[in-house]
Amino acid sequence: MKAVGYAKPLPVTAAESLVDFEAPVPELRPRDLLVRVGAVAVNPVDVKQRAGAAPAEGVTRILGFDAVGVVEAVGPEARLFKPGDAVFYAGAIDRPGSNAELQAVDERIVGRKPASLSVAEAAALPLTAITAWELLFDRLKVPYGVKTGGGALLVVNGAGGVGSILTQLARRLTGLTVIATASRPESIDWCRQMGAHHVIDHHRPLDEEIARIGIPEVQYVAGLTGTERHLPAIVRALAPQGALALIDDPATLDIAPLKRKSLSVHWELMFTRPLFGTPDMIRQHELLNEVADLVDAGLLRTTLRRNLGTINAANLREAHALLESGRSIGKVVLEGF
Numbered sequence: 001m002k003a004v005g006y007a008k009p010l011p012v013t014a015a016e017s018l019v020d021f022e023a024p025v026p027e028l029r030p031r032d033l034l035v036r037v038g039a040v041a042v043n044p045v046d047v048k049q050r051a052g053a054a055p056a057e058g059v060t061r062i063l064g065f066d067a068v069g070v071v072e073a074v075g076p077e078a079r080l081f082k083p084g085d086a087v088f089y090a091g092a093i094d095r096p097g098s099n100a101e102l103q104a105v106d107e108r109i110v111g112r113k114p115a116s117l118s119v120a121e122a123a124a125l126p127l128t129a130i131t132a133w134e135l136l137f138d139r140l141k142v143p144y145g146v147k148t149g150g151g152a153l154l155v156v157n158g159a160g161g162v163g164s165i166l167t168q169l170a171r172r173l174t175g176l177t178v179i180a181t182a183s184r185p186e187s188i189d190w191c192r193q194m195g196a197h198h199v200i201d202h203h204r205p206l207d208e209e210i211a212r213i214g215i216p217e218v219q220y221v222a223g224l225t226g227t228e229r230h231l232p233a234i235v236r237a238l239a240p241q242g243a244l245a246l247i248d249d250p251a252t253l254d255i256a257p258l259k260r261k262s263l264s265v266h267w268e269l270m271f272t273r274p275l276f277g278t279p280d281m282i283r284q285h286e287l288l289n290e291v292a293d294l295v296d297a298g299l300l301r302t303t304l305r306r307n308l309g310t311i312n313a314a315n316l317r318e319a320h321a322l323l324e325s326g327r328s329i330g331k332v333v334l335e336g337f
Contacts (some may be wrong), residue, residue, distance in 0.1 A: 064098030111288020171195035305330030
């Protein structure tokens with residue numbers, strides 16, 4: 001089968017940083033689906049893996065997490081899907097990825113594709129939707145579907161992939177006031193399209209920015225990027241007994257200043273459930289199905305921003321370069337082989 005991968009970490013400008021190659025069809029585990037991939041999206045985790053994680057000697061590693069496709073075969077213990085079903089998912093960090101014609105993926109982390117979206121539109125959603133959902137409802141414990149109670153959520157980097165869907169979830173499914181951060185006219189406009197009540201500048205102290213819009217403090221902060229740099233302002237912005245949830249990779253994170261306000265800190269990594277095979281791993285199947293229902297009901301929209309065409313090494317290098325630029329808005333998708 002056709003696949004795209006890398007054999008050693010290289011700058012994205014190098015022709016061999018991602019290469020086209022032929023790979024064997026994956027073998028199925030008992031609860032696996034064999035999916036024929038129709039579209040994929042590119043995420044920061046793809047870039048981090050390609051740039052810094054060396055595969056085993058002689059191995060060409062297939063990257064890719066977000067995917068939409070059609071089930072071709074199922075493992076002997078799979079019960080949730082059948083051949084011919086259209087699905088979407090974000091995969092697992094310890095298995096071959098979606099940048100291939102065929103992928104084996106555990107059915108417990110797979111959802112039904114939203115019927116109202118094209119394959120490219122649907123491919124933009126799984127990884128960021130799982131991340132945002134788990135961050136908001138599992139880590140921060142914001143009540144799902146409860147519109148009363150008030151309070152505010154600060155989303156640092158509202159125009160990114162996770163920020164785009166997190167803003168929608170918080171605006172549609174909670175009673176929180178959603179404050180997104182952005183700095184360029186196009187990213188500010190995107191945050192507003194996603195449903196942010198307010199957009200503030202993350203190049204300025206965040207606590208001063210929320211005070212500027214007349215909100216004295218926030219109950220929740222989603223640290224999606226630059227958490228280490230923003231932490232002093234986040235501590236000042238959070239209300240006593242508030243909560244910070246983060247997904248980025250700070251070199252260090254001194255949380256001692258959070259003690260005085262009894263602030264809580266939560267990590268979110270959407271790969272944790274499949275990586276450890278947790279007893280509640282099937283929650284990702286359930287929440288992806290719920291996301292599909294919300295999309296089909298018109299409550300959530302795709303975060304697709306750019307479609308770079310065919311899934312091949314050249315186009316994936318372009319997608320990786322776009323994410324590395326730090327100026328990407330929404331999600332970047334590739335479609336078909």
